[in-house]
Amino acid sequence: MKAILKNKEAVGFDLEEIPVPEPKSKEVLVKVKAAAICGSDLKIFKWIPWCKNVVKSLPFIPGHECAGEVVEVGKEVKRIKVGDKVAAETHITCGKCWQCRHDRSHTCQNMELFGHTVNGCFAEYCIIPLVSTRRVPEDLPFEKGCLLEPMGIPLRAVYEGEVEGDSVVVIGCGPIGQFAVGISRIKGAEKIIATDINEKRLNLARRMGATHLVNAQKESLVDRVLSLTNGNGAGVIIEASGDAQALEKAFNYLRTGGKLFMIGHPEELLKIDGSPQIILKEARIRGLFGREIWRTWEIAENLLSAGKLNIDPIITHKFSLEDFEKAFDIAISGQGCKILLIP
Numbered sequence: 001m002k003a004i005l006k007n008k009e010a011v012g013f014d015l016e017e018i019p020v021p022e023p024k025s026k027e028v029l030v031k032v033k034a035a036a037i038c039g040s041d042l043k044i045f046k047w048i049p050w051c052k053n054v055v056k057s058l059p060f061i062p063g064h065e066c067a068g069e070v071v072e073v074g075k076e077v078k079r080i081k082v083g084d085k086v087a088a089e090t091h092i093t094c095g096k097c098w099q100c101r102h103d104r105s106h107t108c109q110n111m112e113l114f115g116h117t118v119n120g121c122f123a124e125y126c127i128i129p130l131v132s133t134r135r136v137p138e139d140l141p142f143e144k145g146c147l148l149e150p151m152g153i154p155l156r157a158v159y160e161g162e163v164e165g166d167s168v169v170v171i172g173c174g175p176i177g178q179f180a181v182g183i184s185r186i187k188g189a190e191k192i193i194a195t196d197i198n199e200k201r202l203n204l205a206r207r208m209g210a211t212h213l214v215n216a217q218k219e220s221l222v223d224r225v226l227s228l229t230n231g232n233g234a235g236v237i238i239e240a241s242g243d244a245q246a247l248e249k250a251f252n253y254l255r256t257g258g259k260l261f262m263i264g265h266p267e268e269l270l271k272i273d274g275s276p277q278i279i280l281k282e283a284r285i286r287g288l289f290g291r292e293i294w295r296t297w298e299i300a301e302n303l304l305s306a307g308k309l310n311i312d313p314i315i316t317h318k319f320s321l322e323d324f325e326k327a328f329d330i331a332i333s334g335q336g337c338k339i340l341l342i343p
């Protein structure tokens, strides 16, 4: 089969012909029909220092957002059958640790990561551990099924943010921010203020339901949010850019008692003045890592298969595995939004 491999601790991937893997007793072999490029795949492509803390060994097959059809199952697999339409949960759980035993398996203490610590889905076929295999609705096209995973985290932010009738600021209009905008709209947020420095992505945010767009390079986001909220600040902020300065500034327009969700991983240390910005403000800061298994998936599937949320505008490009270099060029340039690989 054709597979994209990370072979070396250097920039880039290689496309190679390798044998189709065989599923072990608690694994599923899937013919990949659609896969999506995530920000973490770009980090692995560029091989930034973060990778050394995450990736365990080379070579491996990157890619973790996918949907496909089951072609073979291991001996002990009962829940999933050949022919099922499935997607992969990236957080591979142990089922034994304190987190797993307390209904928090998405933060499993012995977690393996699909497409990071074990082989992923940028290939014609992939092995998904049974614990991470999710059967998805038959009526959901593969190209949407592969986006249930990245949709899950912004979905949790919007649901936990209880945005109905409130003002929401979404920082960063990459795919995660676009999902946050779209889901905030269907959950009835009154104002959805999307901010980025990329005009194309801001225009996309308008199509997803943003009521106000702020190019943070051209105007002061703090001033704009305060003026849009009668000086009170935003009730909910969803940080999806990973930009440390953008996150620090968010405390200046977070409403007292408001909620700040951190989804984008900052690459620098944060400078936050704890007393005025957190304590006096009674800021509710919430980090989110992964999807609740399988609660988040159920909600995401319902939103997509009932046609309540249209994510078509987010999918801007599709490439074959052979053209992965073009796909990564566009992904890194920020010209597109969600970029799919169709094996």
Ligand SMILES: [Zn+2]
Pocket (backbone or CB within 6 Å): 038, 039, 040, 064, 065, 150
């Ligand atoms: Zn991802």
Ligand SMILES: [Zn+2]
Pocket (backbone or CB within 6 Å): 093, 094, 095, 096, 097, 098, 099, 100, 105, 108, 109, 110, 111
């Ligand atoms: Zn565990």
